[in-house]
Amino acid sequence: MSSGLYETPKIRVVGDRGLLAEYGDKIDPVVNKKVISIAIGLEHDAPTGMIEIIPSYRSLLIVYDPSVTTSSVLQESLSSLEKRLQEIEIPPSQTVEIPVCYGGEFGPDIQFVAESNNLTVDAVIRLHSEPEYHIFMIGFSPGFPYLGVLPKELHTPRKKTPRTQVLAGSVGIANEQTGIYPVTSPGGWQLIGLTPLKLFNPERSNPFLYKVGDRIKFKPISPEEYRRLAEKGIK
Amino acid sequence: MGAFLVQAPGSYTTVQDKGRFGYQKMGIPVSGVLDSFAGSVANLLVGNPEDSAVLEITVTGPRLTFLRKIDVALAGAEMGATLNNQPVHCWESFRVSPGDILKMQQVKIGCRAYLAVSGGIEVPKVLGSRSTYVVGKLGGYHGRPLKKGDILRCGEGTLLDVPRRLPSALIPRHSSEIVLRAIPGPQDDFFPEEGLSTFFKSEFTISTNANRMGYRLQGPSIRQKENMPASIISDPSISGSVQIPADGQPIILLGEQSMGGYTKIATVISTDIPKVAQAIPGNVIRFEEVTLETAYSLHMKQKKLMREIVRNVL
Numbered sequence: 001m002s003s004g005l006y007e008t009p010k011i012r013v014v015g016d017r018g019l020l021a022e023y024g025d026k027i028d029p030v031v032n033k034k035v036i037s038i039a040i041g042l043e044h045d046a047p048t049g050m051i052e053i054i055p056s057y058r059s060l061l062i063v064y065d066p067s068v069t070t071s072s073v074l075q076e077s078l079s080s081l082e083k084r085l086q087e088i089e090i091p092p093s094q095t096v097e098i099p100v101c102y103g104g105e106f107g108p109d110i111q112f113v114a115e116s117n118n119l120t121v122d123a124v125i126r127l128h129s130e131p132e133y134h135i136f137m138i139g140f141s142p143g144f145p146y147l148g149v150l151p152k153e154l155h156t157p158r159k160k161t162p163r164t165q166v167l168a169g170s171v172g173i174a175n176e177q178t179g180i181y182p183v184t185s186p187g188g189w190q191l192i193g194l195t196p197l198k199l200f201n202p203e204r205s206n207p208f209l210y211k212v213g214d215r216i217k218f219k220p221i222s223p224e225e226y227r228r229l230a231e232k233g234i235k
Numbered sequence: 236m237g238a239f240l241v242q243a244p245g246s247y248t249t250v251q252d253k254g255r256f257g258y259q260k261m262g263i264p265v266s267g268v269l270d271s272f273a274g275s276v277a278n279l280l281v282g283n284p285e286d287s288a289v290l291e292i293t294v295t296g297p298r299l300t301f302l303r304k305i306d307v308a309l310a311g312a313e314m315g316a317t318l319n320n321q322p323v324h325c326w327e328s329f330r331v332s333p334g335d336i337l338k339m340q341q342v343k344i345g346c347r348a349y350l351a352v353s354g355g356i357e358v359p360k361v362l363g364s365r366s367t368y369v370v371g372k373l374g375g376y377h378g379r380p381l382k383k384g385d386i387l388r389c390g391e392g393t394l395l396d397v398p399r400r401l402p403s404a405l406i407p408r409h410s411s412e413i414v415l416r417a418i419p420g421p422q423d424d425f426f427p428e429e430g431l432s433t434f435f436k437s438e439f440t441i442s443t444n445a446n447r448m449g450y451r452l453q454g455p456s457i458r459q460k461e462n463m464p465a466s467i468i469s470d471p472s473i474s475g476s477v478q479i480p481a482d483g484q485p486i487i488l489l490g491e492q493s494m495g496g497y498t499k500i501a502t503v504i505s506t507d508i509p510k511v512a513q514a515i516p517g518n519v520i521r522f523e524e525v526t527l528e529t530a531y532s533l534h535m536k537q538k539k540l541m542r543e544i545v546r547n548v549l
Binding site: 012013014015016017018020022025026027039051052053054055056057058059061063066067070071137138139140141142143144146182183185200202207208211212 | 256257258259260261262263361362370371372373417418419420421422468469470471472473475476493494499502503504505506527530531534535538
């Protein structure tokens with residue numbers, strides 16, 4: 001299967017403060033790795049006037065100060081960076097283990113996920129916790145990781161009506177994606193488990209446990225283990 | 236030491252500065268004052284740097300009791316403010332003493348008022364900013380809108396020698412019919428000619444679903460090209476992105492949203508975001524197409540105006 005990588009990035013204008021560079025037309029690790037490389041390159045050698053960069057599945061938004069730079073100057077920085085892509089050193093990705101208590105009150109939709117895919121609940125847990133997932137992007141809420149690629153057997157559509165409140169730590173599935181809600185928020189993903197880890201804590205010296213490009217491995221734990229870890233208030 | 240005690244918080248009052256930058260890649264939106272012009276001017280009127288933290292007051296104002304002698308200024312929406320039952324004017328500084336009571340009413344013109352105090356509102360910086368991000372429960376005053384009984388502190392500031400006011404010629408005039416200048420894109424290629432012309436030629440009414448995350452509009456439905464999907468692979472947005480969901484009714488995204496999967500037909504230029512901040516449900520919006528070059532020159536004009544205000548007000 002082709003990665004869907006464009007030969008040259010598609011540049012899109014986002015008002016007078018943004019520039020969107022699109023590198024492909026698919027959710028694919030090859031496209032995403034290119035996005036991450038460019039993002040790292042830009043952060044290392046930040047063009048004047050760049051305020052921040054937001055990498056996503058297959059594109060990168062550069063937010064800039066229009067009193068300092070322009071869209072066309074930044075496009076040039078992007079194309080010169082593209083020529084030096086091989087030289088960009090990508091820091092090794094770390095693998096973060098996330099303990100999850102699957103099913104029951106911890107994952108109220110696991111039965112639905114199992115039934116829609118003709119699986120047992122145990123099979124859902126096994127299939128979900130087997131792979132090491134790539135973090136494609138972080139968004140929606142503080143530290144929410146969009147993970148892939150989810151095994152085909154587990155693909156399940158979002159809930160028809162989103163929940164008004166999803167508990168912080170909930171692990172969910174939406175089509176070919178899986179992710180974790182780091183803060184309590186509304187949400188429409190099918191919830192299959194809960195982690196006692198605090199994924200986002202602004203008071204910690206490092207508020208986040210991972211970054212885009214890192215990997216996540218889920219480790220099934222029992223309700224007793226969940227309670228023990230939650231009580232310990234593990235950071 | 237406390238600067239004021241909140242006797243009544245108003246409908247939605249938060250602490251905001253210019254915003255939190257550099258964390259959108261971690262899912263934390265910029266937040267910050269929606270009307271950056273009014274926020275900056277309120278600060279300048281009390282002698283603060285433009286980016287000090289202020290109160291952003293939405294629709295209904297609070298009732299505050301001051302606890303120390305400081306200068307205060309209001310800017311933005313007009314909310315019929317009184318100090319000890321005597322009217323105080325928007326876009327002017329005034330001196331308060333311990334025990335003085337500031338009362339603000341329902342908004343008369345506009346939507347959001349900004350209150351600055353000498354030294355700025357003092358709350359801890361979280362990830363580099365004092366702005367409140369309510370969904371993430373972070374920044375500002377304990378990550379939430381103000382409540383009755385809260386006591387807010389102010390930083391070290393110097394009292395003014397003479398009160399300051401913004402010359403009336405520079406006070407923005409709010410209208411219930413708003414023209415927002417916008418640049419097509421980033422996904423304008425998903426719309427046929429007809430969809431783009433509907434967008435730029437029609438009038439839209441602001442629905443009651445309008446807050447710091449975004450403003451939902453009501454008007455003629457904007458159609459996408461038949462062969463294009465209504466939702467795209469989620470990508471980042473910025474303040475001013477106009478998203479067209481499946482029902483064809485535009486949503487102007489604001490500073491508390493950063494990722495989405497609907498196509499964005501156009502982006503409101505940075506100079507006009509304060510107009511969105513002062514618009515309320517029922518107001519009518521029209522979008523006017525401008526080029527990137529026009530947007531840049533309007534931005535520079537606004538910068539120049541701000542520099543003049545700094546020179547003349549300070």
